[in-house]
Amino acid sequence: MSEAKPQDGSTVKGYRKLSDAEIAAMNRLKELSRNFIRELRNIQLDLLPQxxxxxxxxxxxxxxxxxxxxxxxxxxxxCRAVARPDGDC
Incomplete structure (x- = not known):
């Protein structure tokens, strides 16, 4: 996953302004995901030489x-659960 700049929701249509706690929660979810995917890629690399x-x-x-x-x-x-975008998104 690429590193994205944190958004506050005010510039994206269909999203409400997020609180600092909500932004932090989304960033934690993204960090967990990055770490998990990194571990999976290590597993895949271990399988390749075989x-x-x-x-x-x-x-x-x-x-x-x-x-x-x-x-x-x-x-x-x-992240969608935290951001709660409009129903038509």
Whole structure:
């Protein structure tokens, strides 16, 4: 995930102004997500030097990829729960 500048919600249509506590909560969620994804990437790197023909390694790599995608989605939903955008977003 890229490092994004913190937003207060005032410049994005459909979002209310966020409190300092809400901004901090979103930043904590994003940091947790970054750390989790970093660990998953380390797992994937450990799998790469091995024989790629082995189906268990291929399945493990795919599992880590799916976990990364799901973590990104979880982070998005968590941030959305904090920000509570308009219903039409």
């Amino acid at each position: 024989d790629p023909v082995l189906s268990d390694r291929t399945a493990a790599y795919r599992s880590a990829s799916l976990a990364t995608t799901k973590m990104q989605e979880a982070c998005m939903w968590g």
